[in-house]
Amino acid sequence: MAAQNNPVRGIAIMCVSMFFFVAVDTLARELTQRLPVSQILWVRFLIFAAIVVAIVGPRTVRSKLKSRNPWLQFGRSMVLVAEIAVFVLSFRYLPVADVHAVAAAVPLIVTALAVPMLGERVGWRRWIAVGIGFFAVLAIVRPGFLDLDWYHLLPVAGAMVWAFYQVLIRLTAHYDGQDTTLLWTVLAGAAFTTLFGWVDWVWPDPQTWLLLIGAGFLGTAAHYTLILALNAAPASLLQPFVYTTFPWAVLLGLIFFGEFPDTVTIMGAAVLIAVGIYVMRREAKTAG
Numbered sequence: 580m581a582a583q584n585n586p587v588r589g590i591a592i593m594c595v596s597m598f599f600f601v602a603v604d605t606l607a608r609e610l611t612q613r614l615p616v617s618q619i620l621w622v623r624f625l626i627f628a629a630i631v632v633a634i635v636g637p638r639t640v641r642s643k644l645k646s647r648n649p650w651l652q653f654g655r656s657m658v659l660v661a662e663i664a665v666f667v668l669s670f671r672y673l674p675v676a677d678v679h680a681v682a683a684a685v686p687l688i689v690t691a692l693a694v695p696m697l698g699e700r701v702g703w704r705r706w707i708a709v710g711i712g713f714f715a716v717l718a719i720v721r722p723g724f725l726d727l728d729w730y731h732l733l734p735v736a737g738a739m740v741w742a743f744y745q746v747l748i749r750l751t752a753h754y755d756g757q758d759t760t761l762l763w764t765v766l767a768g769a770a771f772t773t774l775f776g777w778v779d780w781v782w783p784d785p786q787t788w789l790l791l792i793g794a795g796f797l798g799t800a801a802h803y804t805l806i807l808a809l810n811a812a813p814a815s816l817l818q819p820f821v822y823t824t825f826p827w828a829v830l831l832g833l834i835f836f837g838e839f840p841d842t843v844t845i846m847g848a849a850v851l852i853a854v855g856i857y858v859m860r861r862e863a864k865t866a867g
Contacts, residue, residue, distance in 0.1 A: 589812025592804050593820045599801035601827040604666070604675050605835055606794040611671035613787050619794075620664055621769075621776020626795025628765040635758060644762055647754040655747040655760075656767035662740040669733035674838040679828040680719050681734035683851035686818075687712040688742035690858055696746050705861050708854040715854070719847035757806075818859045822852045 610619050632640055646652045669678050687709045693699040716738075720731055751760050783791060808817055825848050832838040840848070 584811075586812045586816055589808045589810075589817055590820055592808040592811060593817045594823050596801055596804035596808055597821060597823045598827050599797050599804060601675065601679070601824050601831055603794050603797045603801060604670060604678070604828070605831045606790050606797065607667045608670035608675055608836065610787070610790055610794065611667060614781050614783065614791075615779040616664060616668050616671070617772070617776050617778065618780055619667055619791070620660065621772040622791045623663070623795050623798060624660075624765065624769040624772045626792065627799055628769040630796070630799045631761060631765045635762060640762060640766075643758045644766070646759055646763065648751070649763075651747070651751055651754065652760065652763040653767055655744065655751055656764050657771060658740060658744045658747060659764060660768050660771055662737060662744055665733055665737040665740055669730065669737060672728075672730035673734065674836065674840065675832040676825065676828040676838065676840045677719070677844055678734045678737070679825050680840060680844050680848035680851070681716055682738050682741065683822060683825060683848055683855060684712050684716050684738050685742045685745070686821075686855040686858055687851070688739055689745050690862070692742055692746045693749075697749060702861070705858050708858050708861075712851050712854050715847045715850040718850075719844050761802075819856045822855065825852065 607619065635643060666678065666682075690701055690705055691709055694701055716735065720735065748760070755763075829840060832840075
């Protein structure tokens with residue numbers, strides 16, 4: 580494992596990782612127009628699981644699956660399945676950039692959840708930041724000002740589930756190592772989605788197969804480069820660069836779908852990014 584002594588390399592890899600994550604979401608937006616969400620989830624987890632098992636080593640999988648808290652690992656994996664399902668479904672109805680604008684609230688939700696779930700103390704400054712972020716989300720969704728369909732709330736639900744998942748990751752870190760957590764993620768996810776992924780199966784044409792396989796490999800690349808980035812530089816330095824997902828989402832949405840967020844969405848995302856970075860820095864300062 581590389582030492583955390585190359586900030587420039589870490590930042591560069593982090594930005595590439597965020598691009599991969601948005602690329603997966605861009606493919607998901609196209610795939611949801613062709614296939615059921617359940618099928619997309621199933622194929623994605625099967626590919627992810629196959630690649631991870633190959634990297635970890637099939638002979639060591641059984642030993643590395645031994646967890647000190649298997650129920651927590653299983654629950655966390657199911658939360659991830661739910662999070663991916665909600666976001667993939669949101670891409671069927673909403674532009675990629677709009678979804679990522681709301682998702683920028685995740686660090687603020689994590690801060691709020693960390694109080695009851697992890698017993699962390701949050702000062703008044705961070706609570707004000709969380710409140711500002713809440714109003715920024717309202718500005719993006721705009722309930723009461725536009726016709727609000729149910730799918731406009733999907734990114735909000737996805738952000739909440741994603742934040743809950745991140746808190747669970749912090750909890751599992753007290754029990755198991757990264758390999759165990761990663762294996763539980765992909766194998767439990769693959770096993771669970773197998774229960775329903777085939778029910779509404781639509782046989783993909785060759786182009787759709789390429790998109791499905793591409794999404795699987797890009798998702799794996801996104802997680803792998805994220806690990807590389809965290810091995811090259813401290814997490815506290817890299818966290819603000821998570822927000823590069825929004826400009827990537829704007830760019831890819833414009834190129835592939837001709838979609839561009841309106842002014843209110845851009846301003847709301849800017850506010851969320853600003854207060855999110857502030858919260859991250861306050862947390863790093865408190866931890867230090």
